[in-house]
Amino acid sequence: MSAALELKDVTKIFGSVKAVNKLNLTIEQGECFSFLGPSGCGKTTTLRMIAGFENLDEGELYSGGKLFSSSYKHYYLPPEKRDFGMVFQAFAVWPHMTVYDNVAFPLKIKKLPKNEIAERTEMALKATSLTKEAEMFPQKLSGGQQQRIALARAVAINPKVMLLDEPLSNLDPHLREEMRFEIKALQDKFGFTVIYVTHDQAEAMALSDRMLVMKEGVVQQVGGPLDIYNDPANKFVFSFIGLSDFIPVKVKNGQIFVDGGEECGPVNGDIPKNLDPSIEYDIACRPSEIDFAPDGVRAQVVRRTYLGDIVDYLLKIGNVELRVQKPRRHSTAQLGETCHLRFNRLLWYDRKEETASKT
Ligand SMILES: Nc1ncnc2c1ncn2[C@@H]1O[C@H](COP(=O)(O)OP(=O)(O)O)[C@@H](O)[C@H]1O
Ligand SMILES: [Mg+2]
Known part of the structure; x- marks a missing residue:
């Protein structure tokens, strides 16, 4: 046919x-x-x-x-x-x-x-x-x-x-x-x-x-x-489809640290073997794929919004903001509280690469 x-x-x-x-x-x-x-x-x-x-x-x-x-x-x-x-x-x-x-x-x-x-x-x-x-x-x-x-x-x-x-x-x-x-x-x-x-x-x-x-x-x-x-396929597509977090990072001694939040401890996740040391990277993650956990990088809850069944959090790791979304039943962190985060499925992108601006 x-x-x-x-x-x-x-x-x-x-x-x-x-x-x-x-x-x-x-x-x-x-x-x-x-x-x-x-x-x-x-x-x-x-x-x-x-x-x-x-x-x-x-x-x-x-x-x-x-x-x-x-x-x-x-x-x-x-x-x-x-x-x-x-x-x-x-x-x-x-x-x-x-x-x-x-x-x-x-x-x-x-x-x-x-x-x-x-x-x-x-x-x-x-x-x-x-x-x-x-x-x-x-x-x-x-x-x-x-x-x-x-x-x-x-x-x-x-x-x-x-x-x-x-x-x-x-x-x-x-x-x-x-x-x-x-x-x-x-x-x-x-x-x-x-x-x-x-x-x-x-x-x-x-x-x-x-x-x-x-x-x-x-x-x-x-x-x-x-x-x-x-x-x-790239950062633009990632940012255009669904919600996205981009977090500037630095790799030190085989560990990932938030650039501007080093004091909060390392971020869990794999570091790609082929990183170019001359490039600054962002890690990318969906807000639904970040979990509150007993350990992991430290963050502060700065905003908490109910979106029906989903709770939307604005968090800060040092001075870097990110969003996390959890079903209401699984959401525990309170406003102002310090919490720990674990990341699932990190993607790595050149910080300079363009994202889609959604209107
Ligand atoms: N008849 C036209 N004359 C001049 N520029 C046009 C014309 N039609 C579209 N364009 C330009 O072509 C590009 C693509 O437009 P368009 O196909 O309408 O985009 P979309 O449908 O994705 O919003 C835009 O930069 C738009 O300004
Ligand atoms: Mg059109």
Whole structure:
């Protein structure tokens, strides 16, 4: 079976900005694949090239083994011939048309037979729970329902590939979570390939079979959500996925000391054999992977916050701050108290290497 999408050296340049830089990627049929990265990293541009709204400055794009775009051959299949379903962040519904007509309209443009238009429209409305609202106008409906119209419209064209660009960003958190499941259910039912663009790592983790993490137009890592979480390719990826602590350290006599908190004693953990003595390092750890223990490096509790079932601690080792999160049942340290910490799974990064700034 040929891949749903194949991108070879795909590049897009806007003036002096390389929005997408030599992207190579294969997405299999039926996969749910996410593009994840901070705002401005090139996700939408990549999606628009896949959809056919943007030409490629370099590279080629195939779908189902068929050439869709090639900069070398100056070949571009127009968007309407690609038959991809598309849903964007803004609720792109036509206000002067009923829900039914919003969904049926693209099928009319395609000049499908009347009975097929009716069949497909009704099927898509049913799949998105909009049958009751069919004769209503979009502005009478909630944001979630409006976004369902957009989904129904995309489903009705019976696409092999569904392109979704931050489709849930304008919805409130509860609805967002619910609609994630709805998108997955639609995919299970119809079997299309999903390409899902988001800057929300939790959303990408929850939805994806595989995902890629992008920074400034360059792919940092491709893999399953857990692989990327557990085995990040670099400091940027580590910091973009999940919560992270970075702690400046020094190695002395085969022991790890916090740089600025030497008096608190050594940090437990393995020291990599290949450390470069000319580089200053940070150790990195997830706040959930640091335990309160009877021994280990000494720290002081400076803030303690209840986040539902999780207790979030801000601690200080000397003058270095770090966060620790523990389930409420396992949390013991009190505000102002001195405690001891044990670290699980330390990663080591060059202190100068960039982290992702999350907003
Ligand atoms: N039409 C355009 N003209 C000029 N620059 C653009 C255009 N579209 C996107 N860019 C630039 O390309 C980069 C990637 O943008 P975009 O793909 O929209 O990022 P994302 O979707 O990840 O937030 C950004 O630096 C953006 O400013
Ligand atoms: Mg975007």
